[in-house]
Amino acid sequence: MELTPFLKSLLSTSGLSAYETPAAEIITATWQPLVDEIRRSKVGSLEALKRGTAKIEAGAQRPSILIAAHMDAIGMMVTRLQDGFLRVTQIGGVDARVLPGTPVTIHATGSGKTEELPGIVVQPVARLLPAALSDSPVPIDQLFIETGLLPKEVNAKIQIGDLVSYATEPVELTGETLAGHSLDNRASVAVLTIALDELQKKTHLWDVWTVATVQEEVTFGGAFTSAHSLRPALAIAIDVTFAKGPGASDWQTFPFGKGPTLGFGPNLHPFLFKKFEELAKTLEIPYQTEVMPRHSGTDAYAMQISAEGIPTMVIGIPLRYMHTPVEVVALKDIQRAGRLLAEFIAALESDFVEKIVWED
Amino acid sequence: MKSLIQKLTETFSPSGYEAAIREVIRAEVTGLADEIRVDALGNLIVRKAPAPGSAPAKKIMIAAHMDEIGLIASHIDENGFVRFTTIGGVYPQMLMGSRVRFYSGAPGIIHTEPLEKPTDTPSVEKMFIDVGAKSRKDCPIKVGEVAAFERPFLELGDRLVAKSMDDRIGCAVAIEALRALKSTPYEVYFVFTTQEEVGTRGAETSAFGIDPDLGFSIDVTGWGDTPGRKNFEMALGKGPAIKIKDGGMLSDPRIVNWMIKTAEKARLPYQREVLLGGTTDARAMQLVRAGVPVGCISIPCRYVHSPSEMVDINDVQNAVKLIGALLSNPIEL
Numbered sequence: 001m002e003l004t005p006f007l008k009s010l011l012s013t014s015g016l017s018a019y020e021t022p023a024a025e026i027i028t029a030t031w032q033p034l035v036d037e038i039r040r041s042k043v044g045s046l047e048a049l050k051r052g053t054a055k056i057e058a059g060a061q062r063p064s065i066l067i068a069a070h071m072d073a074i075g076m077m078v079t080r081l082q083d084g085f086l087r088v089t090q091i092g093g094v095d096a097r098v099l100p101g102t103p104v105t106i107h108a109t110g111s112g113k114t115e116e117l118p119g120i121v122v123q124p125v126a127r128l129l130p131a132a133l134s135d136s137p138v139p140i141d142q143l144f145i146e147t148g149l150l151p152k153e154v155n156a157k158i159q160i161g162d163l164v165s166y167a168t169e170p171v172e173l174t175g176e177t178l179a180g181h182s183l184d185n186r187a188s189v190a191v192l193t194i195a196l197d198e199l200q201k202k203t204h205l206w207d208v209w210t211v212a213t214v215q216e217e218v219t220f221g222g223a224f225t226s227a228h229s230l231r232p233a234l235a236i237a238i239d240v241t242f243a244k245g246p247g248a249s250d251w252q253t254f255p256f257g258k259g260p261t262l263g264f265g266p267n268l269h270p271f272l273f274k275k276f277e278e279l280a281k282t283l284e285i286p287y288q289t290e291v292m293p294r295h296s297g298t299d300a301y302a303m304q305i306s307a308e309g310i311p312t313m314v315i316g317i318p319l320r321y322m323h324t325p326v327e328v329v330a331l332k333d334i335q336r337a338g339r340l341l342a343e344f345i346a347a348l349e350s351d352f353v354e355k356i357v358w359e360d
Numbered sequence: 361m362k363s364l365i366q367k368l369t370e371t372f373s374p375s376g377y378e379a380a381i382r383e384v385i386r387a388e389v390t391g392l393a394d395e396i397r398v399d400a401l402g403n404l405i406v407r408k409a410p411a412p413g414s415a416p417a418k419k420i421m422i423a424a425h426m427d428e429i430g431l432i433a434s435h436i437d438e439n440g441f442v443r444f445t446t447i448g449g450v451y452p453q454m455l456m457g458s459r460v461r462f463y464s465g466a467p468g469i470i471h472t473e474p475l476e477k478p479t480d481t482p483s484v485e486k487m488f489i490d491v492g493a494k495s496r497k498d499c500p501i502k503v504g505e506v507a508a509f510e511r512p513f514l515e516l517g518d519r520l521v522a523k524s525m526d527d528r529i530g531c532a533v534a535i536e537a538l539r540a541l542k543s544t545p546y547e548v549y550f551v552f553t554t555q556e557e558v559g560t561r562g563a564e565t566s567a568f569g570i571d572p573d574l575g576f577s578i579d580v581t582g583w584g585d586t587p588g589r590k591n592f593e594m595a596l597g598k599g600p601a602i603k604i605k606d607g608g609m610l611s612d613p614r615i616v617n618w619m620i621k622t623a624e625k626a627r628l629p630y631q632r633e634v635l636l637g638g639t640t641d642a643r644a645m646q647l648v649r650a651g652v653p654v655g656c657i658s659i660p661c662r663y664v665h666s667p668s669e670m671v672d673i674n675d676v677q678n679a680v681k682l683i684g685a686l687l688s689n690p691i692e693l
Contacts, residue, residue, distance in 0.1 A: 018610035043612070043651035077605055079634045080593050087591050089636055091610070141591050160593055160632040161604035161616075219609060219643065225651030 001197045003331060004172065006030060007190045011180040014105065014165035016075040017091050017218045020044055023071045027189060027212050034196040035210065041229065045222040046071065046212040050196065054205035054350045063353055064207035065345060066232035066310075067195065068223055068299045069188035069239065070216030073181070074323060076104070076140075076164035084151030085144040086119070088164055092217030095323045097137040102325050103167040104145060110157040117157065118167065119145045168325045176331045177257070183327040185216065187317050187334055188238035194338025195345070202346040206233075216299055223299035227306035233353045234272065234311050236344075237300035238337060240329070241290060241316030254318045257330030259286030260337040261316035267296040267304055269311035271356045276313060279344055285336050290316050311356055315341065362520065362673070364388065365532045366513040369522035372461055374430025374447045374506045375558045378402050381426045381528070385552050388535050393550075403566040404552040411543040418691070420546045421575035421652075422537075422683070423563050423641040424530035425556030428523070429665055430508040431460060433489070433501050440493025442468065442501050446484060448557030453481045454666045459510040466491055466500045467510060509667040518597065518673050525669035527556065529659050530578035533676060537683040545690045556641055563641030567648040574653045574693065576615065577641040578679065580669070581606075581633055581658035592636060594660050596672040599629030600679035603656035608639025609646055614693050615655035619686065626685040628678050633658055653693055657682060 015023030024046045032038055035048040056062050074092030081087075086106070090096070099121045106117040122144050126134045133142065145164065147154060170180030192210050199208065209230050213222030216239075227235055242248065243256040254261050262276050280287040295301050296314050304312040315337050320328040373381035382404050389396060395407040404426070410417035429448035436442055455470045462468065468491040472482035489507070493499035509523040522528075534550050541548070549570050554562035556579075567575070581603070585595040594601060602619045603611050623630040635658075642654040657679055662670040 019613060041651060042653065043646065045651075077634055079591050079636070089591075089605075089634060091605070161634050215610065219647060221609075221647050221651065224647050225649070229650035 001030060001193055003190060003194065003334065004178070006193065007178060007186060008170045010186040010189060011170040011182055014075065014107065014163065015071060015073050016163050016165055017072040017215045019163055020072050020214050023186070024212065027071060030193055031196060031210065034200060041222070041226055043221055043225050044214045045226045047226055047230065048210045050199060050208040050210065052204050052206040052208065062207045063233045063350065064209055064230065065348065066209045066211060066227060066230055066235040066303065067192055067341060068211045068213050068226065068235065068237050068303065069192050070185045070214070070222060070299055071189055071212035072214050072217055073165070074217050075166065078158060078160055078162045078164065080160065081154055081158060084149065084154045085146060086158065088140065088143070088145060090140055093323050094140065096140040096143065098324045099140065099143055100138065104164050105167045106145065106147065106158060107163040107165065108158045109162055110159045115157065117147055119147045119164070122146045166325045173328065177328055178331060179326050179328045181325040181327065183319055183329050184240045184322055187240060187319065187329045190334050191238045191317065191337045191341065194335060195341040198339060198342035199345060202342065204346045204348065205350050206345065206348045208345055213299055220299055220302035223302035224306055227303040227310055231307055232310060235300070235303040236341065237298045237303060237312070237314045239298040239314060239316060240319040240322065242322060243318030243320045245320040254288045254290060254316070256318050256320065257332055259288060260333055260340065261288045261290035261318065263290050263292050263296055263300065263314035263316065265292035265296070267292055267300055268313050269356065270358060270360055272311055272313040276340070276344060279347065280340055283340065283343060285340050361532065361536060361676070362515065364535065365520060365522070365529065368528035368531055369513055369524050372463065372508045373427060374508050375427040375555045376447070377463060377506050378427050378554045382552065385426060385531060385535065389538060392538050399566055399569060401562050401565050402554040403562045405566060405570070406538065406550040406552070408538065408541060408544060408548040410545055410547050414545045417545060417547040418573040419549065419570060421549045421551055421567060421570050421572035421645060422534060423551045423553050423575065423577045423645065424534040425527045425554070425562065425579065425641055426531050426552040427554055427557055428508055428526070428528070429557050430506050432506045433503050436496050436499050436501060436503060438496050440491070440495050440499040442489040442491060442499065444484070444489055447506065449665050451665060452484050452487070455484070455487060456482065458667055460489060460507040461510040462501055462505050462507045464500065464505060468507065511667040519670050520673055521668050521670045523667045523669065525661055525671055526580045526664050529580060529661070529671050529676060533578050533659065533679045533683065536680045537687070540680065540684050541687055544687045546687060548687060553641055560639070560641050560644035564644040564648060567645040567652065571649055572645070572652055574615065574691065575642070575645050576655045576657060577645070578657050579640040580661035580664055580671070581635050582664060583660055583662045586662060594631060594633065596660050596662060596670070597674055599631050600675050600682055601631040601633035601658040601660055603633045603635065603658055606635035606639045607637040609643040611642070611655040612653035615653050618691055619655055619657070619682070622685045623682055626681065628682050628685070630682070631660065
């Protein structure tokens with residue numbers, strides 16, 4: 001698997017929350033040869049099984065690990081057509097401060113089939129805004145989307161509820177970094193893919209469920225439901241985290257390109273943290289400890305409390321400018337996280353579950 | 361149908377205290393279903409079996425919540441005034457001067473401690489309920505007793521006004537849809553849920569118990585057709601709404617398509633709903649077990665969470681027809 005082309009193809013795809021199919025199709029094509037079974041869940045998560053080699057008695061089940069990264073992306077939805085312009089609301093947490101000037105794609109359904117129309121997010125000129133907003137960021141409910149179409153064409157082509165996705169193409173920056181929208185969390189889908197790739201050359205006792213989850217940005221819905229139905233013995237979420245960058249505080253962020261983070265806190269199982277830390281040291285993979293005192297804000301939150309409860313871990317990819325159209329990641333961190341994950345899975349002994357105890 | 365709506369909205373049943381409304385609804389649905397039961401959280405589950413000879417039937421869950429927002433007594437002072445807190449999303453500005461009725465039947469009126477400016481909206485902490493008592497001993501209310509708005513049903517032409525249209529109107533639509541349903545390829549579960557206003561709790565557990573293949577809620581949505589409303593296109597009388605998104609969830613696009621196609625085929629008016637805040641029982645249903653494809657049919661409603669919530673009877677009747685059409689034909693997801 002070539003990382004950069006795969007990731008760029010994913011970043012050029014919409015796949016907003018609840019409408020993930022375009023992303024799922026690209027991922028399916030890449031994962032299919034690497035797994036034994038692949039399917040969509042009842043709510044659309046992509047669930048792929050790579051069987052382990054542990055011998056099992058008739059009627060027993062091989063232990064399984066669920067590795068999850070959400071494939072949905074944030075975006076917008078049309079709320080109103082106003083004199084030929086579109087008003088929108090957010091799907092997920094869009095950073096409205098940087099929206100004006102952003103090229104977008106409107107997935108227009110008014111003609112009866114979906115038509116992709118270009119558009120640009122625009123804001124009223126300062127002197128036409130309420131005084132309180134004239135020199136500050138404009139909230140999303142005051143922004144418009146310009147399509148260039150006449151009002152009657154807009155009314156014919158576009159409907160309330162039509163999706164609006166970022167149209168900015170990914171940019172390869174120097175220094176093996178990539179900029180683009182939806183790196184949250186397609187970067188982590190790439191981590192899963194690298195792990196699957198690495199596992200082709202290894203033997204592993206455990207079954208591996210690799211899941212590209214849906215709707216993380218709105219409800220964690222994919223993680224809740226796949227964890228419930230697959231009932232893995234362990235669950236690992238891969239998601240992006242805040243990298244150091246201009247204006248970011250030192251204590252809330254992690255060095256960029258210096259390795260993935262390992263989550264530590266009540267949402268994560270301390271024994272899994274310890275095992276990942278030991279493994280990273282043995283393999284000389286650089287890592288950073290990310291303290292998560294509450295809800296980790298990732299699929300790990302949902303998976304931990306699904307069904308009877310699942311020992312859960314989270315691996316973070318440091319990323320700059322989260323929830324803007326120009327998120328930036330270091331490719332090296334993606335590769336490191338993928339390798340660490342594969343090595344962890346390959347090292348799982350058949351009785352690993354019995355060794356896990358919650359010791360703080 | 362208007363008399364049914366009046367009966368439902370003039371019943372007092374805040375979240376957690378749904379016994380009264382449950383009995384009203386039970387009386388309406390008795391004889392219309394194959395099974396009626398009440399689960400551990402008080403949800404009224406009304407099952408209609410598929411027509412004999414149908415292919416293996418999909419289970420469909422239709423949720424309408426029967427609880428309403430309200431108040432709960434938290435303290436009785438020595439002079440017999442009742443301090444209270446809220447159950448669900450009660451706006452303080454709706455309370456001043458309101459009349460309420462307690463669970464025991466005792467009425468009361470709401471007023472406030474003096475404010476810095478008489479034009480301010482008092483916080484709930486500053487308000488109290490006067491039940492006519494002269495002392496604590498004389499007060500008929502016990503700490504923990506619940507109350508709801510006291511406001512009679514009102515008919516203004518096509519527009520119907522009442523407290524607790526949210527979501528007794530959904531209950532009325534569900535009851536009438538069940539009454540009209542002669543034969544269906546589905547195993548249909550109409551669930552009159554509890555505790556929606558305090559976190560879609562009845563829907564979560566009843567969906568877990570039923571484990572439906574698909575489902576939707578019937579609830580009220582907001583409105584955009586009164587002075588000063590912006591960025592939300594929703595009008596009374598233009599048809600029931602098919603929810604695409606609200607503040608808590610995105611409907612499953614397959615369910616949205618099914619609803620829109622069915623409405624168009626049946627030549628029923630409908631509105632596309634993208635609601636900016638708030639959510640319904642459908643959110644809880646979507647996340648249960650291995651996940652459920654869900655949507656929501658909304659009744660446009662003005663002044664939601666006030667003592668005078670307004671709907672249009674045509675939207676209500678068209679919602680009944682739309683649900684009838686949805687339940688008449690099998691769905692392929």
